[in-house]
Amino acid sequence: MPVFREAPGKAPAWCELECFEILRLGPGETRQLERRGKKEKLIVCEGQCTLQLGERTMPGPQGTNADLEPDENSFVMLDVAEPVVAVRMSGRWGDDVGGSGLFSVAANAPPPENDTPYDYVKTTSFDNHYHDCDEYWIFYEGRGVAYSEGKRYEVVPGDCVATGAGFNHDFPEVDEGPMRAVYFETTMERQKRYGHMHEPPLHQDRGRTVPRLSKKRPKGFLRSSWTKLGTVTYCFSSAFFVARSPPQATDAAAASAVAQKIGNCP
Numbered sequence: 001m002p003v004f005r006e007a008p009g010k011a012p013a014w015c016e017l018e019c020f021e022i023l024r025l026g027p028g029e030t031r032q033l034e035r036r037g038k039k040e041k042l043i044v045c046e047g048q049c050t051l052q053l054g055e056r057t058m059p060g061p062q063g064t065n066a067d068l069e070p071d072e073n074s075f076v077m078l079d080v081a082e083p084v085v086a087v088r089m090s091g092r093w094g095d096d097v098g099g100s101g102l103f104s105v106a107a108n109a110p111p112p113e114n115d116t117p118y119d120y121v122k123t124t125s126f127d128n129h130y131h132d133c134d135e136y137w138i139f140y141e142g143r144g145v146a147y148s149e150g151k152r153y154e155v156v157p158g159d160c161v162a163t164g165a166g167f168n169h170d171f172p173e174v175d176e177g178p179m180r181a182v183y184f185e186t187t188m189e190r191q192k193r194y195g196h197m198h199e200p201p202l203h204q205d206r207g208r209t210v211p212r213l214s215k216k217r218p219k220g221f222l223r224s225s226w227t228k229l230g231t232v233t234y235c236f237s238s239a240f241f242v243a244r245s246p247p248q249a250t251d252a253a254a255a256s257a258v259a260q261k262i263g264n265c266p
Helices: 252-262
Strands: 003-005 017-025 031-034 039-046 049-053 056-060 065-067 074-078 084-091 097-105 135-148 151-155 159-163 169-187 208-215 226-234
Touching: 017 031, 017 135, 017 159, 039 049, 039 097, 039 169, 074 084, 084 135, 084 169, 097 135, 151 159
Parallel strands: none
Antiparallel strands: 003 159, 017 084, 031 074, 039 065, 039 084, 049 056, 049 074, 097 169, 135 151, 135 159, 135 169, 208 226
């Protein structure tokens, strides 16, 4: 279940982001948030306030990205002069993380030219990509369609899309927007490459069909189990694509046909 709602106990067991909360404060309001996870992060999405983290005090304009230190037990949001929207996250991520911040997606924009191949309608400029870490999108404004781990989800404010390391995810449609969200790339894994990764373009007229592999996500934190999930056509083999053995020829003519069919792969 890659999509879950805010509140403790809603996230799948494998998620390092264990829960989140979307905060909306009006002028003059104050909010104190006690620690509830090993790690705590707060991102100011809109407006401006002052943040108090233990004994520390810092300005909190839009885009502020604050983390509690191990000896700090709460966030306090105060000095709210205009409406504030913030997202608070709790969990067990490591120290080496991919990054976090704000993003938005608008409708009726041309899709990127060098995108990872996809088989759905796209009317945004968002790119289909994967990471060497898990990524979480927490939506606080708008409505639209997200793809994650091969499935389509209609998302609204209060939804979190959780995508495991190595799985493609995309945001191809905005129904009401723009969509506004927080992204959080948690503990780096695999080759520990930062940023967006993309698969090579499909070669429709050559290459061989190879099984697409997908992580199983059972209970617990098992990251080494894999299962087949459909096929795609590529001319390469990597950690995510394992070439299927070519058919066995029964005579010289058949062997020549097989060689001609698959021998042109770069």
